[in-house]
Amino acid sequence: MQEIAFAALVHGVYVVTTRLEDVVNGMTASWVSQVSLKPLLVMVSIAPSRYSHRLIQESGIFAVNVLDSTQADLGKRFGYKSGRQVDKFAGLAWTTATTGAPILRQAYAYLDLKLKDTCAAGDHTLFVGEVVDAEILHPLAQPLVFKKSDFF
Numbered sequence: 678m679q680e681i682a683f684a685a686l687v688h689g690v691y692v693v694t695t696r697l698e699d700v701v702n703g704m705t706a707s708w709v710s711q712v713s714l715k716p717l718l719v720m721v722s723i724a725p726s727r728y729s730h731r732l733i734q735e736s737g738i739f740a741v742n743v744l745d746s747t748q749a750d751l752g753k754r755f756g757y758k759s760g761r762q763v764d765k766f767a768g769l770a771w772t773t774a775t776t777g778a779p780i781l782r783q784a785y786a787y788l789d790l791k792l793k794d795t796c797a798a799g800d801h802t803l804f805v806g807e808v809v810d811a812e813i814l815h816p817l818a819q820p821l822v823f824k825k826s827d828f829f
């Protein structure tokens with residue numbers, strides 16, 4: 678059944694970033710969705726084992742960086758190693774969003790969020806954030822759609 682869910686549900690590929698004091702981190706996530714219009718709420722589903730899980734819980738802020746269709750490698754960079762061990766931002770150009778979360782300059786777009794709610798969901802936690810800022814950085818690009826063959 679899991680294989681069918683993977684094959685049948687369409688997701689993008691995002692780098693979810695956060696900052697706790699002087700620590701910045703980001704992780705790849707594909708389980709991201711808008712869940713409300715007014716207020717504008719977006720959720721990200723994150724496993725408790727991720728370093729980002731603790732950082733978002735404690736900081737109360739995060740940003741969703743939307744990768745473009747040529748950036749699967751960036752998804753691998755942020756998706757295969759933990760920020761506990763490596764600085765995933767090394768050599769990348771990034772700026773700081775209104776909340777303080779890092780924004781990848783080369784991303785297609787970003788949403789900057791303040792954490793509103795968390796909800797346990799099986800082996801993941803849903804982090805629901807209110808969008809406080811958003812921008813399409815590269816309007817001529819196309820968002821990356823998750824394909825298993827790009828990553829596994």
Ligand SMILES: Cc1cc2nc3c(=O)[nH]c(=O)nc-3n(C[C@H](O)[C@H](O)[C@H](O)COP(=O)(O)O)c2cc1C
Binds near residue numbers: 706727752
């Ligand atoms: C394409 C792709 C999608 C991913 N989607 C998710 C996701 O939605 N939720 C999640 O918890 N982990 C997801 N991961 C795994 C995390 O990105 C990975 O465990 C990462 O190393 C965690 O980094 P951190 O420990 O620095 O937070 C995904 C990985 C890849 C490659």
